[in-house]
Amino acid sequence: MDNDQFMKAEATVPLSPFTLDGVDMACENAPIVHLTNPAAEFMDNHLDADFHPSLPNPNVRYDPAVNEWRRREDISQDQIYHEALLEREAFRSAIKAFNGDDQQHSSPPESDWDAVLETARKAQVDADVNAIKGMGGAIRSLTRRLGDAGPAFKAWLQILPTDSYGSVICGGFNVIIDAAIRHKDLCEKVFDALGNIPEVIAAAKFSFSEYKSEALYKRVAKLYTVITETLNAILSFYQARASGRHIRVARNALKALGKGSDYGREIEARIKNVKSSAYAVKEEAERCLHHRVGEIQATVEYQTLQLARVERIHQNVYADLLYRLKCYDLQWRESQFDLRNQLTDFQLAATPKPPQRDGPSHRKICQLLSTSPKIAVQDMGEVLREAQRFPVNLQTQASQFMTSQKLQEWLTSPYSCALLVHGSAGDDKISALSFVASLLVQSFQACKDAVPLHFYCALHTDPYHDNLSGAVGMMQQLITQLLQIEQHDLDLEFVDRKFIQAIEYGDLGALCDLFEGLAQQLSQSTTIFLVVDGMSFYETRERLEDTCHAMSKLLELVEKAKPVFKLLITSPGASAHVSKGLRPEQVYWLPEIDPEEDEDFNHNVGAFKDQAGVRASTSTMGLMRSNSEWIENP
Secondary structure: OOHHHHHHHHHHOOOOOOOHHHHHHHHHHOOOOOOOOHHHHHHHHHOOOOOOOOOOOOOEEEEOOOOEEEEHHHHHHHHHOHHHHHHHHHHHHHHHHHHHHOHHHOOOOOOOHHHHHHHHHHHHHHHHHHOOOOOHHHHHHHHHHHHHHHHHHHHHHOOOOOHHHHHHHHHHHHHHHHHHHHOOOOHHHHHHHHHHHHHHHHHHOOOOOOOOOHHHHHHHHHHHHHHHHHHHHHHHHHHHHHOOOOHHHHHHHHHHHOOOOHHHHHHHHHHHHHHHHHHHHHHHHHHHHHHHHHHHHHHHHHHHHHHHHHHHHHHHHHHHHHHHHHHHHHHHHHHHHHHHHHHHHHHHHHOOOOOOOOOOOHHHHHHHHOOOOHHHHHHHHHHHHHHOOOOHHHHHHHHHHHOOHHHHHHHHOOOOEEEEEEOOOOOOOOOHHHHHHHHHHHHHHOOOOEEEEEEEHHHOOOOOOOOOOHHHHHHHHHHHHHHOOOOOOOOOOOOOHHHHHHHHOOOHHHHHHHHHHHHOOOOOOOEEEEEEEOHHHHOOOOOHHHHHHHHHHHHHHHHOOOOEEEEEEEEOOOOOOHHHHOOHHHEEEOOOOOOOOOOOOOOOHHHHHHHHHHHHHHHHHOOOOOOHHHHHOO
């Protein structure tokens, strides 16, 4: 290929974008990007939470106007106060211009409210000393009004963004007061306008809360602008007045400015604008206050709900802890009971037994007692037969006693206990309590480790035809029942000849000692259930002493640890003497039933006997952990 052909082929090949000419063409077509602040844009676009946990911060934004990072609320506030800022600077410039025209009486463009009050007081003193005609009353009125409304006006100045806003207004007050003293024309109108401005603020009675809306800031800025414009208009009048050298020049200036008599009306119009702006601020401040009150109420309601929730949690925790405490207490009492029994067995095993000696036989003792265990069976049969003819009120009373909490506690308690039940049958020998007592004894007879004993006092009250009448007969019958228990081999070696003679003579003390000696030989797993029915029949004058002695001995057995001894005493009427030996919680009064009440006796007797037997069996084994009712009401 010659040189001409090579040049022709090169001209037909398109330029690659990677060639220098291609780069130039691409740059020419690309849009031009102007970076306002590369450092700020880099921070906005590339720095995030991976670089530092505080980034990005939504409350901070770059402000190009001042070339720095600022809070968003500060930037927003600058935008709201932009017009007020311009008016402030214009008024500051007007003060400087006025001072430049009158260097002899110039005042600083910025000041504070205390300096304003001091200027007014000095003006009042000068007016009084120099006796300036028409000035004394006006300046005194101004001083008083500025002092009265000063606190409210100073509080409003605190709402402004910076102190420079308020200081310019205070500086304008100083300059205008000084100018009004030197130029007496329209001084009363000027002083009245100056007094009106803080009074309008005070009359509005602003109520600023912690919450301030954007609308509130806008209205505060508008009020500031209106006040500054009013002061600037007053200062403009005096600036025009000060520029004249003679009265004629001043009059021409007034005419040129269109003032004269219309100037007072202009000031009044501007004061009205101040009032309307002030009340606009007041309305928005009240809305903010209501908003804040609503927030507080919502917070209080939320906190109230949280407190109620915490209180419920505390109650649940307390109930759970109380339940656990009762469970632990029950376990501890069971362990103490078991340890006590084990210690007793160990002591008995370790104690050497005295030499065996022959005691009287069971048959011998029963012959001496002159009674038979068949009597107890016959008594129970008579009670059950009589119960079938009970009226409705006695049936209902029996049902109430079967389901009573006191009876359930007596049945299920793993410890020795006594219970005296008062009925309302009066002199009935066989009452509703007698019927329930018979059912209980029948249920106890079915329990393996229970020893049921019972005696019906009302069936043995004839001292002439019944040898079991009285407390002596009761103890004889109970001893006979105890000796007939086949599974317990009771030892009578402690009964000597003297003891036998006392038993034969019917000595109540010897009978009580014999009963105690036999009962304490029972094993620790055994529970004695002793039911004495109709106790009020044995509280007559001739039987009272023996009855109280026998019952006191039985109650002493209840207080002993071995074996478990449960004593149930029923009385169709009120027991006036035996009840004195029991604690108040061991006495239960059965509610009285109206004899005319028509209610069917629908209690399931068989279920009651089964339930009583199960609870009695549970009591003898000490297995109370499964009985949740007792845990709730120990």
